[in-house]
Structure formats: C-alpha cells, structure tokens
Amino acid sequence: MAKKVVATLKKEGGRTFAKVIKAVKSPKTGAYTFKEEMVPTDLVQDTLKK
Structure with missing residues (x-):
C-alpha cells in the first residue's frame, strides 16, 4: 500500500509534497x-x- 502512495505523490503534473518533522517540547x-x-x-x- 505504501508503494501506491509514493507512486501517486511522484505523478507528473501532481503536487509535490515534503515531510516536515518538528521537535515540540512538552510544557509538563x-x-x-x-x-x-x-x-x-x-x-x-x-x-x-x-
């Protein structure tokens, strides 16, 4: 299933996506x-x- 998702993200004419990873500090x-x-x-x- 993951291969299908990656294949659709790389489709010509489609939008390109980026994975954003943020570190968030817990106040507690x-x-x-x-x-x-x-x-x-x-x-x-x-x-x-x-």
Whole structure:
C-alpha cells in the first residue's frame, strides 16, 4: 500500500509534497516529542513558522 502512495505523490503534473518533522517540547515534563506532517512544498516555510 505504501508503494501506491509514493507512486501517486511522484505523478507528473501532481503536487509535490515534503515531510516536515518538528521537535515540540512538552510544557509538563520538558521532554521533546516529534510531530510529522506531509505538506505541499510551497507551504513548507509557512508550516515551520507556526
């Protein structure tokens, strides 16, 4: 199933996506967790600014 998803993301004429991984610090414990998002490449900078 994963191969089909990758194949559709690389389709000609389709949008290209990037995986954004952000480290988020928990206010309660101080430990870091990672949040992963798939965003269109033109929105990567906007996503990282949030």
